[in-house]
Amino acid sequence: MKKTIIAGLLAAAANFANAGTVLVVLSDQDQLNLKDGKIMQTGFFINELMQPVQTFIQAGHTVVFTTPSGKAPTADQKSNDVNYFGGDEKARQESLALLASLKLTSKSGSPAISFAQVKKIGYDKFDGVFVPGGHVPMQDLLKDKQLGQLLTNFHENGKVTGFTCHGTIAMVSAIPDARGFVTALESGKQPAAPANWIYKGYKVTAFTNEEEEQSKGFLNGGHMKLFPQDGLVAAGASFVEGKPWSENVVEDREVISGQNPQSAKAVAVAMLKRLK
Numbered sequence: 509m510k511k512t513i514i515a516g517l518l519a520a521a522a523n524f525a526n527a528g529t530v531l532v533v534l535s536d537q538d539q540l541n542l543k544d545g546k547i548m549q550t551g552f553f554i555n556e557l558m559q560p561v562q563t564f565i566q567a568g569h570t571v572v573f574t575t576p577s578g579k580a581p582t583a584d585q586k587s588n589d590v591n592y593f594g595g596d597e598k599a600r601q602e603s604l605a606l607l608a609s610l611k612l613t614s615k616s617g618s619p620a621i622s623f624a625q626v627k628k629i630g631y632d633k634f635d636g637v638f639v640p641g642g643h644v645p646m647q648d649l650l651k652d653k654q655l656g657q658l659l660t661n662f663h664e665n666g667k668v669t670g671f672t673c674h675g676t677i678a679m680v681s682a683i684p685d686a687r688g689f690v691t692a693l694e695s696g697k698q699p700a701a702p703a704n705w706i707y708k709g710y711k712v713t714a715f716t717n718e719e720e721e722q723s724k725g726f727l728n729g730g731h732m733k734l735f736p737q738d739g740l741v742a743a744g745a746s747f748v749e750g751k752p753w754s755e756n757v758v759e760d761r762e763v764i765s766g767q768n769p770q771s772a773k774a775v776a777v778a779m780l781k782r783l784k
Contacts, residue, residue, distance in 0.1 A: 528635030528783040529570045531626065532561065533655065533678065535644040536575035538582035542730035551582035553642040555592045556672045556769055558603035560638055560776035565606075567780050572634070573612060576652055578622030580613050584642045586726060592769045623654035631661040636783050640772065641673025641715065643726070646734065649678040651690045656681035663706045663762060668782040670775045672766040676714035677736040679763075680743050682706050693742055694733040701744040708744040711760040713767040716749050 534557070540548045564571050575581055593599040611617045626634075637658070639645065649655055659682045662669050671678060683689050683702045692699040701708070714736040724731075741747050749767075750756025756767035757774045762782075766775040 527568045527570065529572060529633060530564050530779075530783070531634040531637045531658075532557070532571055532573050533637060533639045533649065533658075533675075534573060534575050534581040534620070535648050536577050536579040536581055536620075537644055537647045540643045540647045541733070542727060543733055544731070546727075546730040548643065548727055548730055549584075550586075550643040550647075551584040552640055552644060553587040553592065553673065553769055553772075554583050554603055554607065555587065555600075556640040556642065556675070556772040557583075558607050559593075559599070559773040560640065560670075560672070560779075561610075562603065562606055563773060563776040563780065564638075567783075569635075569780075569783060572626075573610075573618075573620040574623060574626050575620045576623050576648060576654065578620055578625060580615055580618035580620055582644070583607070583613055584644070587642065587769075594770070623652070623658065626658065627654070631658060632665075634667075636668040636670065636779055637662055638670040638776070638779065639672070639675035639678045641671075641675040641769070643674055643732075645674050645677050646732065646736065649675075650680045650739065651687040652678075652681050653686065656683070656686055660706055666762050668764065668779050669762050670764045670766075670779045671712075671714070672772045672775050673715045673768050674736050676712055676765045677739055679707050679710075679712065679745070680739055683743060689743070690734070690739070693739055698742065701742060705744050707763065709746060710763055711746045711748050711758050712740060712763060712765045713748045713750065713756055713758045713771075714740060714765060715768055716752065718749075719752050719768060722752060 748758045764778045
């Protein structure tokens with residue numbers, strides 16, 4: 509079934525003279541392991557995914573969803589809040605309607621395919637990649653070897669690569685020993701910045717430490733093992749911190765990153781300027 513879905517998606521892209529195909533990367537987890545054995549139920553932030561997806565589709569681009577195993581991703585229900593849509597109830601409803609029509613979170617009918625399937629299709633079939641936030645990328649994407657390979661290919665070919673909020677931590681997956689590096693950071697150690705990280709010295713942004721502190725109520729008394737800002741700085745990125753809860757988009761070479769939920773749509777708009 510998923511082969512049929514992908515064939516249809518890629519065929520649809522061919523119908524637009526200047527259309528591209530955007531690969532949207534999501535976690536297939538629904539919780540984040542915190543310190544002291546605590547667990548937080550989470551998933552992708554609805555506006556951070558759907559506002560960019562809507563932007564890509566309206567511009568005529570095809571969107572393909574992928575998760576590590578091909579399992580359907582989970583929405584963080586705490587993000588189903590009009591405040592994350594700038595107080596625009598119409599925008600919230602449009603995002604929810606599009607999400608429902610795509611059946612993305614359906615356990616049996618989701619169009620999401622695995623990272624292995626993406627590699628089999630061929631990275632060259634995709635013109636851009638986008639990773640939204642929500643806390644869940646901190647659970648798996650930051651240390652996924654297959655994602656690191658995908659991002660490395662996009663980097664080597666100069667293809668536009670977008671991230672928003674906690675999604676920016678996915679850049680760490682391109683470290684050759686990402687799992688070991690992340691494990692050290694989460695245990696409180698300070699490993700040396702890897703000399704061969706493809707994004708070393710890149711200017712990027714992500715959900716900031718200050719924003720993490722201001723939103724710690726999300727964790728229900730728990731504490732994260734690692735903040736994205738700290739992880740990116742430790743890896744060797746040049747972190748650009750904007751005003752909390754305000755739009756902040758940073759562009760450096762092929763990478764476009766947004767700081768928070770308020771930056772999601774602006775990242776997509778910036779990506780559109782570079783997509784074929």
